[in-house]
Amino acid sequence: MSFKRINYRRVTTFLVIFVLVWMFLLIKDIPKPLKDVRNKLSAEQKYDNIDKEAISQKVDVLFERVSNELEESNRLLLEVQQKLLARHGGGAVRELPKKPILPVLVVACNRVTVRRCLEQLVKHRPDPETFPIIVSQDCGHNATYQVIKSFVDSDPSISVVLQPNQSDITVPKKMRSLKGYYKIARHYKFALDHVLVTLGHEAVIIVEDDLDISPDFFEYFLGTYPLLSKDPTLWCISAWNDNGKQSLIDLASPGLLHRTQFFPGLGWLLRSGVWGELRPVWPEA
Numbered sequence: 001m002s003f004k005r006i007n008y009r010r011v012t013t014f015l016v017i018f019v020l021v022w023m024f025l026l027i028k029d030i031p032k033p034l035k036d037v038r039n040k041l042s043a044e045q046k047y048d049n050i051d052k053e054a055i056s057q058k059v060d061v062l063f064e065r066v067s068n069e070l071e072e073s074n075r076l077l078l079e080v081q082q083k084l085l086a087r088h089g090g091g092a093v094r095e096l097p098k099k100p101i102l103p104v105l106v107v108a109c110n111r112v113t114v115r116r117c118l119e120q121l122v123k124h125r126p127d128p129e130t131f132p133i134i135v136s137q138d139c140g141h142n143a144t145y146q147v148i149k150s151f152v153d154s155d156p157s158i159s160v161v162l163q164p165n166q167s168d169i170t171v172p173k174k175m176r177s178l179k180g181y182y183k184i185a186r187h188y189k190f191a192l193d194h195v196l197v198t199l200g201h202e203a204v205i206i207v208e209d210d211l212d213i214s215p216d217f218f219e220y221f222l223g224t225y226p227l228l229s230k231d232p233t234l235w236c237i238s239a240w241n242d243n244g245k246q247s248l249i250d251l252a253s254p255g256l257l258h259r260t261q262f263f264p265g266l267g268w269l270l271r272s273g274v275w276g277e278l279r280p281v282w283p284e285a
């Protein structure tokens with residue numbers, strides 16, 4: 001990303017210098033015809049035969065030409081700037097903070113194997129400041145909490161929050177078997193509120209405690225994050241593809257993104273604005 005930014009600056013600087021030099025050359029040209037006019041003027045004065053009106057008309061024409069050229073240069077400069085901005089996402093991208101912070105929310109419950117997930121996140125994370133890790137634990141499972149706490153104690157960029165409402169959920173008889181989903185929905189609401197409302201983050205990457213991430217997980221989200229502000233029809237970005245089998249994907253196109261109406265979930269990135277729309281209608285399960 002920073003490489004792209006440097007390039008962008010260089011291109012802009014080059015174009016600005018180019019246009020300025022061009023304008024300078026244009027203006028430098030001007031005195032010549034003006035000199036001609038003056039020479040003509042003195043020549044005509046010599047013969048005491050001045051057509052004042054014709055000369056002032058010529059000067060007016062020259063000045064008009066100069067200002068037209070200047071206007072045209074400014075217009076071109078503006079056009080170049082706009083094109084460059086459009087290529088880099090325009091106004092929408094400028095909405096995003098220069099150095100985004102994309103916290104990773106780990107949704108945990110009663111599996112001590114959350115250790116594996118945390119180890120991978122720590123291992124592949126390029127920068128703890130950009131990607132602080134926030135573990136939200138439900139279920140009040142002490143052994144799992146002890147594992148999480150060992151990470152929190154050894155790394156200031158990792159924190160833990162406990163879902164405080166451990167009350168039982170009364171579920172309609174028919175739905176008994178789905179009780180787990182009610183608890184997950186309650187936990188997600190709490191956890192997303194914690195990161196996006198209480199802590200006020202602009203976006204969040206959500207992972208569950210049993211997810212294995214790939215080495216380019218963080219790069220993927222850092223690179224695709226600007227798309228969420230560029231395209232308001234995007235709801236979220238997921239790193240998961242349910243159909244991501246070797247025989248079904250194009251192995252030669254690692255940069256290929258698919259637009260889908262199916263929610264893949266798992267490792268996914270959500271902006272706070274979308275959470276603002278979702279939380280009032282968040283389902284019980």
Ligand SMILES: *[C@@H]1O[C@H](CO)[C@@H](O)[C@H](O)[C@H]1NC(C)=O
Pocket residue numbers: 142143146
């Ligand atoms: C949780 O586990 C730790 C370490 O095994 C233990 O010291 C602590 O007493 C336990 N806490 C509860 C509330 O069971």
Ligand SMILES: *[C@@H]1O[C@H](CO)[C@@H](O)[C@H](O)[C@H]1NC(C)=O
Pocket residue numbers: 165167168169170186
């Ligand atoms: C705890 O969760 C239950 C079930 O979702 C809910 O009815 C209750 O209002 C919650 N309590 C608090 C304090 O949020």
